[in-house]
Amino acid sequence: MQRDQSLQQVKDTLQWDIIIIGGGATGLGCAVDAASRGLKTLLLEKYDFAKGTSSRSTKLVHGGVRYLEQGNIRLVREALFERGRLLKNAPHVCHTLAFVVPSYKWWQKWYYAFGLWWYEFLSGKLSLGKTILLSKKEALQYLPDMAAEKLSGGVLYFDGQFDDSRLAINLAQTAIEQGATLLNYVGVTGFIKEGGTIKGVMATEEMSAVTFEISGKVVINATGVFADEVLQMAEGNKEQTIAPSQGIHLVVDKHFFKGSVALMIPKTEDGRVLFAIPWHDKLLLGTTDTPIENITTEPKPLKDEIDFIIHHFNLYASSKIGYSDVLSVYVGLRPLAKTGSEKKTAVMPRDHHIVVLPSGLIHVTGGKWTTYRSMAEHAVDKAIAQAGLKKLACKTQHLQLHGWVAANDDSYLSTYGADAEPIKKQIASDLSLAEQIHPKYPYTKAEVIWMVQHEMAITVEDILARRIRLLFLDAKAAMEAAPMVAAIMASEMQKDEAWINQQVAAFNKLAAGYLLADF
Numbered sequence: 001m002q003r004d005q006s007l008q009q010v011k012d013t014l015q016w017d018i019i020i021i022g023g024g025a026t027g028l029g030c031a032v033d034a035a036s037r038g039l040k041t042l043l044l045e046k047y048d049f050a051k052g053t054s055s056r057s058t059k060l061v062h063g064g065v066r067y068l069e070q071g072n073i074r075l076v077r078e079a080l081f082e083r084g085r086l087l088k089n090a091p092h093v094c095h096t097l098a099f100v101v102p103s104y105k106w107w108q109k110w111y112y113a114f115g116l117w118w119y120e121f122l123s124g125k126l127s128l129g130k131t132i133l134l135s136k137k138e139a140l141q142y143l144p145d146m147a148a149e150k151l152s153g154g155v156l157y158f159d160g161q162f163d164d165s166r167l168a169i170n171l172a173q174t175a176i177e178q179g180a181t182l183l184n185y186v187g188v189t190g191f192i193k194e195g196g197t198i199k200g201v202m203a204t205e206e207m208s209a210v211t212f213e214i215s216g217k218v219v220i221n222a223t224g225v226f227a228d229e230v231l232q233m234a235e236g237n238k239e240q241t242i243a244p245s246q247g248i249h250l251v252v253d254k255h256f257f258k259g260s261v262a263l264m265i266p267k268t269e270d271g272r273v274l275f276a277i278p279w280h281d282k283l284l285l286g287t288t289d290t291p292i293e294n295i296t297t298e299p300k301p302l303k304d305e306i307d308f309i310i311h312h313f314n315l316y317a318s319s320k321i322g323y324s325d326v327l328s329v330y331v332g333l334r335p336l337a338k339t340g341s342e343k344k345t346a347v348m349p350r351d352h353h354i355v356v357l358p359s360g361l362i363h364v365t366g367g368k369w370t371t372y373r374s375m376a377e378h379a380v381d382k383a384i385a386q387a388g389l390k391k392l393a394c395k396t397q398h399l400q401l402h403g404w405v406a407a408n409d410d411s412y413l414s415t416y417g418a419d420a421e422p423i424k425k426q427i428a429s430d431l432s433l434a435e436q437i438h439p440k441y442p443y444t445k446a447e448v449i450w451m452v453q454h455e456m457a458i459t460v461e462d463i464l465a466r467r468i469r470l471l472f473l474d475a476k477a478a479m480e481a482a483p484m485v486a487a488i489m490a491s492e493m494q495k496d497e498a499w500i501n502q503q504v505a506a507f508n509k510l511a512a513g514y515l516l517a518d519f
């Protein structure tokens, strides 16, 4: 991924078949889909790839057990199919994870097992493993730190887990390999219209403030919770098609809840599910579902949300956690499609909606990371029809994503998939590149250089938030690593001392929001 090349392609190309606005799961999925069908595809992302919701998920590739309870069988089935496909197409960033659902009354075990057997049945040939009943002793063997008092047993079931923003980077790489042009830090600021119909976009390169007028046959709005802002630009109306809902996660040390399986709390006091999930050798707790009005790129957690997660985790864990145990808190905004008059976001459907607006803009709302591929397929089908492009069949169902490998080792570099080998070779040719960027974590200088050279990382935040996940795992350690990361980047990118200082200051300001110090 070479940013300079992509900028040059934007300058040199007279007209694109498809322009996609937004570089999250939805937009990147559309770019892979459109490019692999042979369409001349451009994707523009205002910040970095996955800067929005797509780096802030619960990291589950799942059908959504909860949606089954809500009776949304079509969504669960579609998501289970997509789960199976993703695990096959990107096995280096997605894997099977076992979950234990604890039960406290004899009948609960059967109640949960019935639902989970049904869930497994719906996945058909793409099932990830058998759902089984557990005795109390067996449940505690899986999760030894679960509060044992009154526990009667549980159910074991299987779902998928992934690294969301690493998958996003791999999608960007795949799209480019399929012939698309992608640019981060280029925001769309307006539309070019002829007779009321969109014929292209106006865009600004955020680092240089250089502006472009870019011509395209059709434009897809894949801007997540910002979709209404773009809708306003295109159509000039103030209609709200998104009902944003906030979800927070707390990350704590793994020693609080040992075991390699996840805990699924089936019913919190407000009737939702909560997870405690092992992730990158830490424990991820979440999430919440709070309707919000204010849409920003760095949403803040509410005290009530933090207390809610700590309270519920402590009900199920033998060692209790408090504010000082939280290594990082991160917040995401769900771009739920506003349908009907429902105000409670927790019960709003997670389906995606794709509409063609009077200006010709393809407007995508809702959906889940898990279903990004099918969403993209539907959106590109609509775009082809809208622009009168040649009907080309979707090719992504079995398309292996960048980094795909037949067999992964279990080192932490395995998340790079096929790219682990060249990173290891770089280290072998210059042992100084094996130096860690933080003494407590395995990440090396070599990875930072790799990310600048091959993953379009141009800020310290790009590295520490979305390519290496240190900000999400341990915000204080990420702040400590920032000066070294900035210095490595500066030498790769020919930047000066002032740039290093500016980058470190900007990163520290951002990272402070991932600490619980202010609560």
Ligand SMILES: Cc1cc2nc3c(=O)[nH]c(=O)nc-3n(C[C@H](O)[C@H](O)[C@H](O)COP(=O)(O)OP(=O)(O)OC[C@H]3O[C@@H](n4cnc5c(N)ncnc54)[C@H](O)[C@@H]3O)c2cc1C
Binding pocket: 021, 022, 023, 024, 025, 026, 027, 044, 045, 046, 047, 048, 049, 050, 051, 052, 053, 054, 055, 056, 057, 058, 059, 060, 061, 062, 186, 187, 188, 189, 222, 223, 224, 225, 226, 230, 245, 246, 247, 248, 287, 288, 331, 332, 333, 334, 335, 366, 367, 368, 369, 370, 371
């Ligand atoms: C708390 C939480 C937990 C979740 N957990 C899961 C889970 O475990 N599994 C799952 O499947 N799903 C999960 N989801 C849902 C999933 O994360 C989202 O559905 C998905 O990430 C949305 O992707 P998106 O591309 O639509 O939006 P985003 O990721 O927000 O991408 C939109 C992009 O558009 C860019 N943009 C905005 N305006 C412009 C402009 N003018 N020009 C250019 N670019 C622009 C933004 O910078 C942003 O990067 C979760 C969601 C939340 C909030």
